[in-house]
Amino acid sequence: MSVKKFVVGCFDDEKTLFPAVKNTRKAGYKIHDVYTPFPIHGLDHAMGLRDTSLHTAGFIYGITGTTTALTFMSWVFTKDWPLNIGGKPNLPLPAFIPIVFELTVLCAAVGMVLTFCYLCQLAPFVRKDHFHLRATDDLFVMPIEITDKTNAEEVKAFFKSAGAVEVFEKSAETGWWLGRYDSTKKAFEKEEEIVTA
Amino acid sequence: MSLLRYESQVREPLVDGHKTYHDVTEDICKPVEAAPSRLWWIGFIISVALLLFGVVSLYKEVVYGTGMWNLNKTIGWGWDITNFVWWVGIGHAGTLISAILLLFRQGWRTGVNRAAEAMTIFAVICAGQFPIWHMGRVWMAFFVMPYPNTRGPLWVNFNSPLLWDVFAISTYFTVSLLFWYSGLLPDMATLRDRAKKKWAKAFYGVASFGWSGSTKHWQRHESLSLVLAGLSTPLVLSVHTIVSFDFATSVIPGWHTTIFPPYFVAGAIFSGFAMVQTLMLVTRKVMNLQDYITISHIENMNKVIVLTGSIVGCAYLTELFMAWYSAVKYEQDIFFKYRIAGPYGWSYWLMMTCNVITPQLFWVKKLRRNIAFTFLMSVVVNIGMWFERFVIIVSSLYRDYLPSSWSVYYRPTIWEVGFYLGSFGLFFTCYFLFSKYFPVIAIAEIKHVLKKNGESYKEQMDPIEAQTVEEFAKEHVHAH
Numbered sequence: 001m002s003v004k005k006f007v008v009g010c011f012d013d014e015k016t017l018f019p020a021v022k023n024t025r026k027a028g029y030k031i032h033d034v035y036t037p038f039p040i041h042g043l044d045h046a047m048g049l050r051d052t053s054l055h056t057a058g059f060i061y062g063i064t065g066t067t068t069a070l071t072f073m074s075w076v077f078t079k080d081w082p083l084n085i086g087g088k089p090n091l092p093l094p095a096f097i098p099i100v101f102e103l104t105v106l107c108a109a110v111g112m113v114l115t116f117c118y119l120c121q122l123a124p125f126v127r128k129d130h131f132h133l134r135a136t137d138d139l140f141v142m143p144i145e146i147t148d149k150t151n152a153e154e155v156k157a158f159f160k161s162a163g164a165v166e167v168f169e170k171s172a173e174t175g176w177w178l179g180r181y182d183s184t185k186k187a188f189e190k191e192e193e194i195v196t197a
Numbered sequence: 198m199s200l201l202r203y204e205s206q207v208r209e210p211l212v213d214g215h216k217t218y219h220d221v222t223e224d225i226c227k228p229v230e231a232a233p234s235r236l237w238w239i240g241f242i243i244s245v246a247l248l249l250f251g252v253v254s255l256y257k258e259v260v261y262g263t264g265m266w267n268l269n270k271t272i273g274w275g276w277d278i279t280n281f282v283w284w285v286g287i288g289h290a291g292t293l294i295s296a297i298l299l300l301f302r303q304g305w306r307t308g309v310n311r312a313a314e315a316m317t318i319f320a321v322i323c324a325g326q327f328p329i330w331h332m333g334r335v336w337m338a339f340f341v342m343p344y345p346n347t348r349g350p351l352w353v354n355f356n357s358p359l360l361w362d363v364f365a366i367s368t369y370f371t372v373s374l375l376f377w378y379s380g381l382l383p384d385m386a387t388l389r390d391r392a393k394k395k396w397a398k399a400f401y402g403v404a405s406f407g408w409s410g411s412t413k414h415w416q417r418h419e420s421l422s423l424v425l426a427g428l429s430t431p432l433v434l435s436v437h438t439i440v441s442f443d444f445a446t447s448v449i450p451g452w453h454t455t456i457f458p459p460y461f462v463a464g465a466i467f468s469g470f471a472m473v474q475t476l477m478l479v480t481r482k483v484m485n486l487q488d489y490i491t492i493s494h495i496e497n498m499n500k501v502i503v504l505t506g507s508i509v510g511c512a513y514l515t516e517l518f519m520a521w522y523s524a525v526k527y528e529q530d531i532f533f534k535y536r537i538a539g540p541y542g543w544s545y546w547l548m549m550t551c552n553v554i555t556p557q558l559f560w561v562k563k564l565r566r567n568i569a570f571t572f573l574m575s576v577v578v579n580i581g582m583w584f585e586r587f588v589i590i591v592s593s594l595y596r597d598y599l600p601s602s603w604s605v606y607y608r609p610t611i612w613e614v615g616f617y618l619g620s621f622g623l624f625f626t627c628y629f630l631f632s633k634y635f636p637v638i639a640i641a642e643i644k645h646v647l648k649k650n651g652e653s654y655k656e657q658m659d660p661i662e663a664q665t666v667e668e669f670a671k672e673h674v675h676a677h
Contacts, residue, residue, distance in 0.1 A: 014648070033409075033411045033412060033413070034411075034412045035409055035410040035411055035412075036410050036412065036415065037218065037222075037383075037387070037410060037640075037641060037644055038383070038415075038640075038641040038642070038644040038645045039415040039416075039418065039419050039641070039645060040412075040415070043412050043415075044412055044413070044415075044416045047412055049412065049413055049416065051416075052413075052416050052417045052420045054417050054420045054421060054424070055420050055423075055424050058424045058428075062428075072343075073355045076343075076352045076355065077355070080350075080352070081349060081350075081351065081352055085356075092356055095355070095356045096355065098358075098361040098364065098365065098435065098439050098442075099355060099360075099361060099364050101431070101435060102361075102364040102365050102368040102432075102435070103364070103368075105368055105372060105428045105429075105431075105432050106368040106371060106372065108424070108428055109371070109372040109375055109376075109425055109428055110371065110375065112421055112424060112425070113375045113379060113421065113425075116379070116417055116418070116421045117406065119417060120411075120413075120414045120417060120418075121407070122382065122406035122407055122408060122414075123406055123407070124403045124404070124406060125403055126406060126407035127402070127407060128407045128409055130390070130409055133390040133391075134390070135390075135409070135410050136383065136386045136387040136389075136390045136408075136410055137218070137219060137222045137387060137390065137391070138217065138218035138219040138222065141410075176407055180398075180399050180402055180403065181389055181392075181398045181399060181401070181402025181403075182395045182396075182398035182399040182402065
């Protein structure tokens with residue numbers, strides 16, 4: 001995790017955003033990310049992101065729930081504490097259906113949400129640097145990282161020609177840190193102090 | 198890439214008024230950011246007072262035992278389980294709206310899903326109280342969990358519908374909560390980025406989990422919502438099915454019927470939508486959200502109400518027919534002597550009037566689109582649905598196999614009523630807090646449908662509508 005420099009272009013319409021994303025990639029700039037206030041279908045493909053496999057993870061969690069419930073109840077009723085209830089079979093599979101189903105759903109849902117939070121690095125008290133406060137309101141915000149090989153002025157001019165309504169430079173922390181949004185304390189502030197001292 | 202897609206003018210816009218994305222944010226966030234109104238305080242204080250009355254009633258019940266309730270030898274499940282089933286039923290609309298309507302691609306869900314899901318969660322919390330406190334020795338409530346214990350280990354009975362209920366309701370609550378909260382994250386981030394006050398920045402910062410709106414995150418979020426919707430759809434049907442098993446797997450006349458699962462599920466959706474209407478009609482007026490929860494939203498929900506109400510009506514008639522057709526004396530006695538007639542006959546006919554007869558008025562389009570009438574009906578339906586559960590439980594129990602223990606009449610004590618009122622207090626306290634501090638409409642989802650189904654975008658269809666087929670084809674059909 002480190003602080004990097006970016007040129008940020010903000011767009012206010014999907015109609016200008018899509019060609020801008022396409023042209024940015026064509027020009028060879030590396031798009032750091034595009035922050036949008038709502039999901040825009042097709043933007044992930046326009047940016048060249050691969051599909052998520054979160055649903056596959058969900059399937060695996062679900063199957064885990066199914067087998068856990070089935071093996072556990074079978075073990076209880078046949079091995080651990082078999083009960084003779086009016087001579088009925090010890091392994092009443094139809095009666096297992098509700099609990100097996102519920103546990104499948106529970107494991108799939110809980111597992112998927114936890115995986116989602118882990119992949120997106122989301123949790124309470126997680127603090128991140130955001131490029132623009134209106135990225136959760138009405139702006140589509142596209143930062144491009146500035147390295148010693150890129151010319152910031154050139155990128156700015158490019159953004160303006162692509163129809164950005166706002167263009168600026170910003171240094172931002174790319175990772176997350178534990179903190180609250182009402183404090184101005186930055187990530188790894190202490191370490192930096194030690195280094196400068 | 199053209200973002201203009203043709204949609205028929207017959208379908209009404211989902212968002213009224215000429216809104217931009219920023220207008221949507223403003224409209225929904227403003228009531229959250231404003232100071233609570235006097236009306237809000239009055240409602241909130243009444244709710245808290247009811248909640249406290251419920252706490253006192255429960256205190257009595259815990260200290261002196263379930264004898265504080267007027268349950269007796271045959272009526273072992275009175276108001277308590279009636280209230281449980283009633284609240285669980287109400288808790289079905291939210292997940293139905295958010296999950297099943299998502300799978301069916303019903304765009305109108307976006308206006309009401311957030312508040313309906315919140316209502317679901319609060320209703321399930323209320324429902325859960327009843328069986329838990331009904332246990333009497335509530336400090337032993339954890340005995341229902343299958344954990345390795347020092348009594349053998351003696352496991353819980355996995356064959357029992359009452360245990361299935363424990364699993365079904367706790368799973369339903371957990372999954373609904375996760376579904377609701379994962380949808381809330383982006384909107385909490387919107388509130389966080391708009392926050393001016395220190396506490397608001399801190400609160401929405403923590404509550405938004407550091408959401409940034411990255412495209413990759415949105416992609417995963419969409420996948421998560423879709424799978425959770427797919428999981429919740431059979432889940433929501435399973436929950437009331439399993440609740441109905443509590444009755445249907447017994448051998449009590451009037452309960453022992455195979456029709457119960459679909460009948461209960463339809464009834465749950467029926468009462469759930471009625472409760473959504475009650476809350477939404479007030480919320481949209483007080484919070485000025487008429488552009489997002491439009492008359493067409495209300496009409497759509499009324500259509501669901503008339504459909505499910507009719508299914509419930511068919512179930513009532515089927516029950517009566519089957520009781521006669523079965524030629525079983527006990528079934529016939531329960532239905533024809535003790536349910537539609539006898540000392541509890543009035544509750545049966547009240548149920549019939551509220552659930553089957555009056556909702557039929559919703560076949561009239563004018564009434565479906567009438568707000569005052571809809572509000573009245575939503576309350577009537579929930580009264581009817583409460584009596585449905587009361588009729589099923591009490592009329593099957595008050596005359597059992599042993600005539601010497603027949604109870605003449607069952608009247609709840611003030612503490613039984615207090616517990617019920619307390620659950621209202623809990624429900625409305627939660628709803629008042631939610632409507633004040635959380636966005637009651639899914640902001641991101643409204644923005645997502647705005648360009649396809651918003652009023653100003655639908656007006657772009659007007660010139661297309663005026664075109665002839667040839668003109669349209671010339672302009673829009675390209676060789677690919």
